[in-house]
Amino acid sequence: MGDLKLMKGNEALSEAMIRAGCDAYFGYPITPQSEVLEYLAREASARTGMVVLQAESEVAAINMIYGAAGAGRRVMTTSSSPGISLMQEGLSYIASAELPCLLANVVRGGPGLGTIQPSQADYFQSVKGGGHGDYKLIVLAPSSVQEMVDFVKLGFELGEKYRNPVMILTDGAIGQMMEKVVLFEQMPRKTEFPDWATTGKKPGKDRNYITSLHIQSEKMEEINLRLQAKYKEIEKNEIRYQTVNLEDAEYVFTGFGLVARICIKAMEMARAKGYKVGVIRPITVFPFPTQVYADVAPQLKGILDVEMNAGQMVEDVRLSVNGATKVEFYGRMGGMIPSPEEILENFERIYIKGETK
Amino acid sequence: MSERTYVDIEAELTDQPINFDEDICLAENVVYIKPQTLIDVPMHYCPGCGHSTAHKILMEVVDEMGIQEEIIGVAPVGCSVFAYHYMNVDMQEAAHGRACAVATGIKRIMPEKYVFTYQGDGDLAAIGTAETVHAANRGENILVVFINNGIYGMTSGQMAPTTLPGMVTTTSPYGRDVKTQGYPLYISNLLANLPGVAYVSRHSVHTPNNVRKAKKSIAKALEYQKQGLGFCMVEIVTNCPSNWKMTPKQSNQFVEEKMIPFYPLGDIKVPEGK
Ligand SMILES: Cc1ncc(C[n+]2csc(CCOP(=O)(O)OP(=O)(O)O)c2C)c(N)n1
Numbered sequence: 001m002g003d004l005k006l007m008k009g010n011e012a013l014s015e016a017m018i019r020a021g022c023d024a025y026f027g028y029p030i031t032p033q034s035e036v037l038e039y040l041a042r043e044a045s046a047r048t049g050m051v052v053l054q055a056e057s058e059v060a061a062i063n064m065i066y067g068a069a070g071a072g073r074r075v076m077t078t079s080s081s082p083g084i085s086l087m088q089e090g091l092s093y094i095a096s097a098e099l100p101c102l103l104a105n106v107v108r109g110g111p112g113l114g115t116i117q118p119s120q121a122d123y124f125q126s127v128k129g130g131g132h133g134d135y136k137l138i139v140l141a142p143s144s145v146q147e148m149v150d151f152v153k154l155g156f157e158l159g160e161k162y163r164n165p166v167m168i169l170t171d172g173a174i175g176q177m178m179e180k181v182v183l184f185e186q187m188p189r190k191t192e193f194p195d196w197a198t199t200g201k202k203p204g205k206d207r208n209y210i211t212s213l214h215i216q217s218e219k220m221e222e223i224n225l226r227l228q229a230k231y232k233e234i235e236k237n238e239i240r241y242q243t244v245n246l247e248d249a250e251y252v253f254t255g256f257g258l259v260a261r262i263c264i265k266a267m268e269m270a271r272a273k274g275y276k277v278g279v280i281r282p283i284t285v286f287p288f289p290t291q292v293y294a295d296v297a298p299q300l301k302g303i304l305d306v307e308m309n310a311g312q313m314v315e316d317v318r319l320s321v322n323g324a325t326k327v328e329f330y331g332r333m334g335g336m337i338p339s340p341e342e343i344l345e346n347f348e349r350i351y352i353k354g355e356t357k
Numbered sequence: 358m359s360e361r362t363y364v365d366i367e368a369e370l371t372d373q374p375i376n377f378d379e380d381i382c383l384a385e386n387v388v389y390i391k392p393q394t395l396i397d398v399p400m401h402y403c404p405g406c407g408h409s410t411a412h413k414i415l416m417e418v419v420d421e422m423g424i425q426e427e428i429i430g431v432a433p434v435g436c437s438v439f440a441y442h443y444m445n446v447d448m449q450e451a452a453h454g455r456a457c458a459v460a461t462g463i464k465r466i467m468p469e470k471y472v473f474t475y476q477g478d479g480d481l482a483a484i485g486t487a488e489t490v491h492a493a494n495r496g497e498n499i500l501v502v503f504i505n506n507g508i509y510g511m512t513s514g515q516m517a518p519t520t521l522p523g524m525v526t527t528t529s530p531y532g533r534d535v536k537t538q539g540y541p542l543y544i545s546n547l548l549a550n551l552p553g554v555a556y557v558s559r560h561s562v563h564t565p566n567n568v569r570k571a572k573k574s575i576a577k578a579l580e581y582q583k584q585g586l587g588f589c590m591v592e593i594v595t596n597c598p599s600n601w602k603m604t605p606k607q608s609n610q611f612v613e614e615k616m617i618p619f620y621p622l623g624d625i626k627v628p629e630g631k
Pocket residue numbers: 434435436437453476477478479480481504506508509510511512517
């Protein structure tokens with residue numbers, strides 16, 4: 001059994017990083033996730049010898065990640081929206097060179113410098129590529145402090161399994177709030193590294209080089225096809241989601257991360273009023289749990305998608321049901337969090353009273 | 358005795374034709390072997406380009422130090438983007454300008470290994486200035502081989518941060534006007550001021566004598582890395598015959614007559630007591 005602790009989301013994530021045997025963290029301070037670098041600077045190297053380095057920018061941090069990941073190490077960085085934007089070039093290179101690594105985006109409201117309050121406005125950037133070229137991150141969306149811990153371990157495993165960058169897409173509220181968590185036991189750091197890693201040429205073997213450059217179009221297309229095949233494989237094997245009360249549901253509330261918890265509360269309130277509502281929460285937002293929406297759609301009168309943005313995941317929900325049921329959206333932006341009452345009110349406005357705005 | 362210039366050597370070579378049929382092929386007359394760590398493939402560099410010589414001396418040093426299995430290189434974006442096709446050591450290809458950050462990531466988790474970057478002037482001193490300065494300032498224990506050809510070679514001849522005043526490039530078609538286009542950046546001198554920097558030395562590869570000195574400097578830098586002295590940079594002032602629109606010979610003359618007076622060769626900073 002692991003330890004039971006009361007922890008802030010960001011600190012729980014940092015603790016999980018140390019316990020997962022992470023080899024190196026490179027990051028740059030930004031609210032609302034600066035606790036990560038602070039916690040690691042305090043705790044990590046004394047406990048596991050993990051490298052913790054404050055980079056001069058997020059651009060540098062993600063390229064340090066590239067270097068250390070290229071040497072086959074378990075590496076992680078964290079940031080919040082503006083910083084993640086700066087990492088997009090590096091992420092594209094990492095995805096192309098197929099280097100495993102883990103990052104967390106503790107999302108804040110944008111665009112621009114925006115606000116330090118929680119948001120989900122980086123959904124498109126996270127699940128649709130973000131940088132240049134056709135690539136995907138594996139994206140995990142925790143909705144509790146416990147999942148901030150669990151997804152660090154899962155994230156490292158998925159990254160290494162598929163040689164792909166993995167993102168924990170969370171937000172300022174989960175990063176900052178305190179909850180009870182069960183921490184897994186300390187894992188040893190790796191002592192053996194993959195045979196593709198650049199750790200110094202091995203005697204009698206060809207050198208290793210890490211690159212994303214393939215000047216011949218035929219070769220670059222081949223690389224692209226391989227990447228796409230890998231993403232298909234990930235879609236086949238790694239979809240994770242949570243459903244509540246779908247059996248008799250006539251309506252579904254759906255949302256990811258923090259909003260999913262609020263949707264569950266709103267669903268309970270709706271049920272108390274006699275509305276048959278269920279909830280779908282994608283846990284992986286790439287790969288997106290398309291089938292669960294498609295399967296339930298025929299029994300529904302409608303879906304209410306709720307997000308802390310102007311409507312991003314709702315596009316994937318609409319694609320999933322492909323017209324089989326109505327999909328409406330309710331969102332708050334700029335750091336505002338929707339309340340369960342608000343969700344219920346908007347559900348009634350749209351689906352019961354049939355009003356549009 | 359004064360140093361022989363490139364022009365002198367050219368003259369001597371044409372005066373004394375080599376006898377290919379006889380002595381040059383005899384085993385006992387071998388005076389030079391290609392470095393084993395340089396992969397035996399045709400290089401994509403233009404004829405006369407300094408990149409190939411710089412690659413060669415770097416790999417000669419790796420050979421001579423016997424560290425092929427203990428060194429990891431980082432290639433830049435620039436004409437030398439394919440350095441990993443020529444250097445038979447583990448390598449990573451960095452995004453444009455980010456080599457020093459990538460090298461930091463590698464070195465920090467494997468401090469016992471040798472790590473070098475190989476970067477052009479645009480890569481190192483324009484888009485990657487921040488990564489270069491901060492790696493230097495942290496005293497990252499790495500070697501940076503800095504190829505200063507005063508131009509963006511790979512993208513066909515645009516102005517670089519190191520382009521000489523008045524020098525014509527495709528984006529300074531009337532000659533670099535320092536009033537509007539800024540001054541050439543003495544990045545090596547700038548870095549030498551930082552306490553984390555152990556060794557900065559400027560060289561060229563346009564004559565055999567200079568090649569030898571440049572090679573010695575690279576060897577020194579790797580020796581300092583072994584001793585953990587900190588950030589070392591060897592700048593190589595060199596040519597880009599294609600984009601300078603010169604023959605190789607003219608370009609080497611330009612290196613000697615124009616580049617070197619502007620970027621004087623020699624040590625800029627040496628570790629204390631060395
Ligand atoms: C982000 C980004 N911007 C621009 C480029 C285009 N680019 C490729 S190489 C290069 C300049 C290289 O010049 P330098 O570093 O001096 O190397 P050289 O080719 O002269 O050896 C540029 C601007 C790029 N690849 N990536």
